[in-house]
Amino acid sequence: MDPHHPYLIGDCLIHIFTFLNEDDLISASTVCKDWYEAAETPWLWRRICLQRWSFCNLAALGGDHLNHSWKRYFQRRCHLEKNMTQGRSGDYTCKSLRGHTGRVVGLVYLQGNSSLMPDLSKSSAVVCSASTDGTVRAWNIQNGENLWCSPVQSPLTKIIVDEKQEVIITSDSAGLITTWQGQTGQQLASFSTASSHCTLLQYNINNDWFLTVSRPKTSWLNM
Template identity: 30%
Template sequence: MRKKSKCDKGRSNGPDLNGEIMSPGEFKIRLDALCSWVEDCNEYQKDAILRTLFPHLGASQLHWLSLQCPDLHAQCPSGCNDFIQKLPIHCAYKILSYLDPSSLTASAQVCKYWRDLSNADWLWHRLCFIQKWRLSSFGSRDQITRLRQRSNTGDMLINWKHVFRERFKLRRSWLSGQCHVRTFEGHTGGISCIQLDRNRIVSGSHDKTIRVWNIKTNSPWSVMTLSGHSGEVRCLYLEGNRLVSGSADSTIKVWDLDIQSEWSSIACKVTMVGHLDKVRAVTMNRNKDLVISGSYDQTVKIWCLKTGSCKRTLRGHEGPVLCVHWAGFTLLSGSADKTIKQWSVETGECIRTLTGHGDAVTCISLETDRIVTGSLDRTIKLWDSKTGKCVSTLDWMSSEGHTGVIRCLQADNWRIVSAADDKTIKVWSLETGRRLVTLKSHTDGVTCLQFNDFCIVSGSYDKTVKLWDFTVC
């Protein structure tokens, strides 16, 4: 018998007693002998063999065994004691932990004992935090707070199966495009920018105003109108009760939405002056008291949130800066010069320039190790944030993409949502780049959007704001 070589690694049917590889013929002889020996054993001995072998099984064998359980049990006589009941409970749970949600639900229909096992809270808690079913930190807190129940002892309990059921239905609605659409009207010009939080939508318009809408009521009318800009409101960023707005009047304003007053000038806390042309993009970090803006004057500026003073100006783009994104230590900007630049906020140094779009870069988002950009060239590109290399392109020819110029997009851990002048919103898989669904309701180009785990809000040239709610289907 030949000795084991490197080429044989992973191809063995199992070692023989001397540690050498068994030939297929010898393995079959031994396997047949083992089967014959097991057949000659009584029930007690067979149970002992199974219990002895079980701890030596690997993950793939346990997974296969878990899939066979419903079929095996269906062949048993009425009132039988299935082998799951004979296993130590931690072994039974181990088998069930390999089941997907549908199989775990089906196992609950086998018998009462299996139902009790499959309803174990920790099994559903585990599923809730698998990547596919995990919500954002905001979405998870919101859902768990809402579903928390008080027990007889006064403790606050969470039914994790109920939590998972909601998440399963929510994801199914996203994948199928099933949602309820609400329309908010009031602006007299096209909508250019939009922000969303737990209770509010904030929109900016070509009519030079900012409107605040309460999404917890059924009213389609705004609850607050902020006036102060002398030009179109082109960009917004909302964090808590602090709102930052940028305008075609070249200024940036900071508003306090906690002040309930019909006089919007009371709510304006700071006005930042320094850009020489339209302000097209803003973002904010309240922990560092910084605001970052991009302008048609081809610069990116870093401002002090409290004083409104400009701390640093970043130069390098050769065209208007149309979008900025700040996440952690990474600041990104996109421009009409067709490039994306990555900057150091601390030093103002341009770390990397990404090239590849055929026209102006209009929108940008960063999720983990993926930079996602949209352009007037009607494509969406995904880039490796570590190397700056383009890893995929989504377009209308190869990916059922947009047929109009792309105005806005946002990404999270599993999806990209984009909108364009073709009047549509599209949802994509971040991992595969596959188009999942196309949403239609606007009657003109969609200029802005934002989404969370539960809904999308969008604004359009048609002067309306729409809320696409995936929780009600």
């Protein structure tokens, strides 16, 4: 490396390495010390991870050093996916969530930390699913247990979640928007849009929760 411009050359290497895939990047890291240091740049591995997966949970690596976490996360997740594809045992558990009689139209995640569910540990994870059979179901994904099932309504078309409030929002084919308490299944509220094609969008502004409901050519409801 040019001793007069070490950082410039390093930046050039990193830029060149953005054109490499993960296998070529690992190969490049074995060439020399300078190439190794450039190939270990966390930003490169972060970029590769986010290109492959839309969501990456670095907390899964525990106390690993931050400078190496993105690369290790990529390697660990690839190894896990390979084991799952080949049916090998590993750091994962497969559970069959059976109960719906129709097509599942969506699945959302909740962290099971509500005091309203004393039979679940605070570390239990809950997912809620919606189906064309007209029901919402909640599941403990650690043991596959069905926690609750909503009353049957028209075929459901969409499900979203507000994790902070632990509220599930669904829309059905008759245009009915319904909110459910995610841990208990209690119906909180409902609103008829009189439209069979609705789009739900949940977002937060300054910690205030909003739900926008729109139908074709009209965006018209904020909650």
